Amino acid sequence: MAGKIMRAVQYHGYGGGAAALKHVEVPVPAPLKDEVLLKVEARSLNPIDWKIQKGMLRPVMPSKFPFIPATDVAGEVVEVGSDVNNFKAGDKVVASLIRSTAGGLAEFAVAKESLTVNRPAEISAAEAAGLPVAGLTAHQALTQPAGIKLDGSGKPTNILITAASGGVGHYAVQLAKLGNTHVTATCGARNIELVKSLGADEVLDYKTPDGAALKSPSGRKYDAIIHCATGIPWATFEPNLSENGKVIDITPGLSTFVSFAVKKLTFSKKQLVPLFSKPQGENLEFLVKLVKEGKLKTVVDSKHPLSKAEDAWTKSMDGHATGKVIVES
Numbered sequence: 271m272a273g274k275i276m277r278a279v280q281y282h283g284y285g286g287g288a289a290a291l292k293h294v295e296v297p298v299p300a301p302l303k304d305e306v307l308l309k310v311e312a313r314s315l316n317p318i319d320w321k322i323q324k325g326m327l328r329p330v331m332p333s334k335f336p337f338i339p340a341t342d343v344a345g346e347v348v349e350v351g352s353d354v355n356n357f358k359a360g361d362k363v364v365a366s367l368i369r370s371t372a373g374g375l376a377e378f379a380v381a382k383e384s385l386t387v388n389r390p391a392e393i394s395a396a397e398a399a400g401l402p403v404a405g406l407t408a409h410q411a412l413t414q415p416a417g418i419k420l421d422g423s424g425k426p427t428n429i430l431i432t433a434a435s436g437g438v439g440h441y442a443v444q445l446a447k448l449g450n451t452h453v454t455a456t457c458g459a460r461n462i463e464l465v466k467s468l469g470a471d472e473v474l475d476y477k478t479p480d481g482a483a484l485k486s487p488s489g490r491k492y493d494a495i496i497h498c499a500t501g502i503p504w505a506t507f508e509p510n511l512s513e514n515g516k517v518i519d520i521t522p523g524l525s526t527f528v529s530f531a532v533k534k535l536t537f538s539k540k541q542l543v544p545l546f547s548k549p550q551g552e553n554l555e556f557l558v559k560l561v562k563e564g565k566l567k568t569v570v571d572s573k574h575p576l577s578k579a580e581d582a583w584t585k586s587m588d589g590h591a592t593g594k595v596i597v598e599s
Contacts, residue, residue, distance in 0.1 A: 271307060271349055271378070274298040278376035279579045280336040284325035287587060288580040294336075298378045300349075305380045306357050307349040308365065311395035313374040314342040315586040315595045316403040316437060317521070322369075333370040340374025340597070341367040343381070344389060344398040354383045362389045364558060366402035366549040375579055377599060387555040390562045397561060400568035400594035404437035405557045407520055407547040408445050408496070411438075415518045415543045416494035418449040428490045428512065430454045433498040434470060435461035435592050438520055440569050442496045443468045448565065454486045456499070461592055464569070484510050494518060508540060516541045569593025 276298045281290045301307040319339045322331045332339075347361040357363065365381035373379040389398045412418040418427060429446050433439045434455035446453050447469035455470040462473045472488060474481035476499070484506055486492070491512040497519045507517045522544030560566035571591040574582040579597050586595045 271298045271300070276377040277576065278338050278373075279576065280338045280375070281323055282336045284323065284328065286323070287320070288583040290323070291580045291583060292336075293577070293579075296338075296376070299373065299380045301351040301354075301380045303351040303353040304383050305351045306347050306354055306363070306365075306383060306386055308343060308345040308363065308379050308381060308386075309348050310343045310345040310374065310377060310379050310599055312344050312399040312596055312598045313340045314399045314402075314404075314437075315340060315582055315597065316342065317586065317589075318369070318403065319372075320583065320587050331370045332372065338373045338376050341369055341372055342399050342402040342404075343367060343374045343379055344395040345379075345599075348378070351383070356383060357386065357388075362391070362395075363387060364389045364398035364401060364554065366406070366554065375576065375597065377576070384551050385549055385554070387551060387558055389558060393558065393561050396570055396573060396596045396598065397568040398558065399596060400437070400570070401441075401557050401561070402549060402554060403547065404594065405441045405566075405568075406549050406553055407438045407545070408442035409553055409557060410547055411496050411518045411520060411545050412442060412445055412449070415516055415545065416496065418446060418451060418494075420445060420448040422448060422450050424450050427451045427493045428454070428486070430456070430484060430486070430492040430495040430510070431470070431498065432456045432476070432484070432495065432502065434465045434468075434473070435569075436498055437591070437594050439496075439498040440465070440468055440593050441566065442498065443470050444566050445560075446496075448560075452490065454490065454492070456481055456484065458590070464592065468569075482506075486510070491515065496520070504542060507542075511540045514539045516543050518543045518545050520545050520547070522546075571595050573598055575599075
């Protein structure tokens with residue numbers, strides 16, 4: 271592919287939102303020895319994409335400008351690096367790109383072999399592209415700090431999932447129900463039936479008094495809260511937690527770290543745990559297997575062509591997407 275040109279969408283500095291996205295033609299990247307070159311069929315957007323653009327992770331990300339955003343891609347392998355053993359041209363795959371260098375909003379992208387997994391024919395590119403950031407974050411939150419065994423062998427656990435109709439939340443509901451859990455969820459009124467259909471045992475409209483207070487309709491205390499929303503203070507969580515309950519914050523801010531430190535210093539049994547998602551190829555493979563078996567699905571909010579990527583960007587920034595926002599080639 272050396273010397274070939276591709277269409278891509280990039281931005282040249284911090285800020286500007288969708289209006290700052292530019293449609294350009296750039297050289298097709300060449301894979302390093304441990305990378306595969308993909309012809310991208312679909313990619314999904316995540317809040318981290320526009321947060322990087324806003325400068326919330328500066329100076330670490332992006333590593334340089336101009337920057338092609340988006341890390342979650344599904345497509346077809348067209349070229350492999352010299353050390354790649356598990357893939358060949360023609361393989362259908364899903365991959366998580368390196369966040370600091372990204373590259374998903376383009377016709378072609380390079381991915382590390384270790385963060386690329388095969389995609390069975392039964393799984394569409396759009397469905398697979400939703401998995402890497404959101405699916406892996408939900409998986410990590412549930413299996414690590416929350417300690418849920420997804421084979422159902424663990425002790426009974428009460429879980430609350432906030433913003434349960436969003437990208438991470440809708441996966442978290444489905445994954446949690448694979449464990450021995452009772453799931454309470456919050457979402458907007460329009461998505462209550464959807465979240466119930468994903469397996470939630472109780473669903474609260476977050477705008478009602480009980481929803482705002484996070485109170486379980488059956489009076490349960492939560493052993494773990496997978497917190498996928500923002501703006502809820504510790505004082506709201508604390509009375510709803512069991513004696514050793516944890517709040518796992520997937521979008522930790524400064525207040526999260528202050529509360530985390532205070533709880534540690536005061537030896538509180540109730541904990542606030544900031545989560546930093548780290549993609550793992552074997553976990554992505556596990557999620558793909560669940561999708562193939564019909565135990566996990568990607569809810570697609572909307573699909574947009576690459577030529578209208580700014581519409582997808584605006585939809586993601588709006589913060590009210592149901593499931594995943596997908597950009598197709």
